[in-house]
Amino acid sequence: MIRIAVANQKGGVGKTTTAINLATALAAAGWRVLLIDLDPQGNASTGLGVTTGERERSSYELLRGDCTADEAAIATRVPRLDLIAATVDLSGAEIELVEFADRTHRLERALTAARRPWDVCLIDCPPSLGLLTINSLVAAQSVLVPLQAEFFALEGLSQLLQTVERIRARFNPQLTILGVALTMFDRRNNLSSQVAEDVRACLGKVVFDTVIPRNVRLSEAPSHGLPALIYDHRCPGSEAYIGLARELMARLPKRAAAA
Ligand SMILES: Nc1ncnc2c1ncn2[C@@H]1O[C@H](COP(=O)(O)OP(=O)(O)OP(=O)(O)O)[C@@H](O)[C@H]1O
Numbered sequence: 001m002i003r004i005a006v007a008n009q010k011g012g013v014g015k016t017t018t019a020i021n022l023a024t025a026l027a028a029a030g031w032r033v034l035l036i037d038l039d040p041q042g043n044a045s046t047g048l049g050v051t052t053g054e055r056e057r058s059s060y061e062l063l064r065g066d067c068t069a070d071e072a073a074i075a076t077r078v079p080r081l082d083l084i085a086a087t088v089d090l091s092g093a094e095i096e097l098v099e100f101a102d103r104t105h106r107l108e109r110a111l112t113a114a115r116r117p118w119d120v121c122l123i124d125c126p127p128s129l130g131l132l133t134i135n136s137l138v139a140a141q142s143v144l145v146p147l148q149a150e151f152f153a154l155e156g157l158s159q160l161l162q163t164v165e166r167i168r169a170r171f172n173p174q175l176t177i178l179g180v181a182l183t184m185f186d187r188r189n190n191l192s193s194q195v196a197e198d199v200r201a202c203l204g205k206v207v208f209d210t211v212i213p214r215n216v217r218l219s220e221a222p223s224h225g226l227p228a229l230i231y232d233h234r235c236p237g238s239e240a241y242i243g244l245a246r247e248l249m250a251r252l253p254k255r256a257a258a259a
């Protein structure tokens with residue numbers, strides 16, 4: 001199973017929107033997708049229309065080892081897209097996990113033991129570099145970094161890259177940066193273009209060609225419990241996520257070609 005962490009410790013940069021819509025695009029392309037909501041805010045779960053009552057077994061129980069990934073995964077309204085939801089309990093996990101000797105590897109172990117034939121797993125990380133994000137970086141083979149096209153875009157990125165470097169050195173030598181996706185790009189705003197240019201100059205080819213525009217349909221969709229790709233598959237935001245999914249598949253090993 002291909003495992004991708006969607007991470008950036010900065011809040012509100014489009015991690016969840018990216019995770020939900022990429023997961024949907026990959027499922028539409030025929031992949032069996034598992035999305036793990038690893039953020040106590042539970043936005044990915046809400047955005048997929050999964051009510052709190054339906055989150056009986058969540059990523060919290062999974063990390064504690066109280067259930068398996070196969071038991072925790074629930075089907076969503078999107079064919080081929082399963083979700084391991086998050087509840088507020090997860091906010092205590094950062095502290096509770098400290099007691100476990102294998103605290104950094106809880107998610108990795110749980111995913112390795114998974115039996116269902118998912119092709120790809122996306123992990124929606126919380127806006128921090130704590131144990132939850134570390135678990136997902138240990139469990140993943142690669143990281144996708146959404147970066148908001150605004151003035152402070154690059155601020156904090158070096159911290160994230162340092163963390164990735166540290167995890168690679170200590171726990172997970174195969175961990176790579178799959179790509180950086182510019183989000184909330186506003187064409188009418190010169191600053192957005194300037195930031196995009198700076199980011200490309202600084203990071204080079206790791207930045208995806210596809211840029212996600214600021215699009216109100218993307219922000220409306222979660223209130224309907226639907227991915228934007230289903231809520232309005234023709235809006236500019238959805239089209240951009242389809243383009244991003246294409247680029248992403250081209251960067252993934254082998255299985256992309258099969259699909
Ligand atoms: N391209 C976009 N155009 C317009 N609104 C967007 C876009 N991307 C995300 N949003 C909105 O911006 C807000 C933050 O996005 P999102 O929740 O995806 O970010 P996040 O990085 O997951 O946030 P957090 O760090 O809190 O988990 C949400 O209200 C979302 O609907």
Ligand SMILES: [Mg+2]
Pocket residue numbers: 015016017039043044124125126
């Ligand atoms: Mg989020």
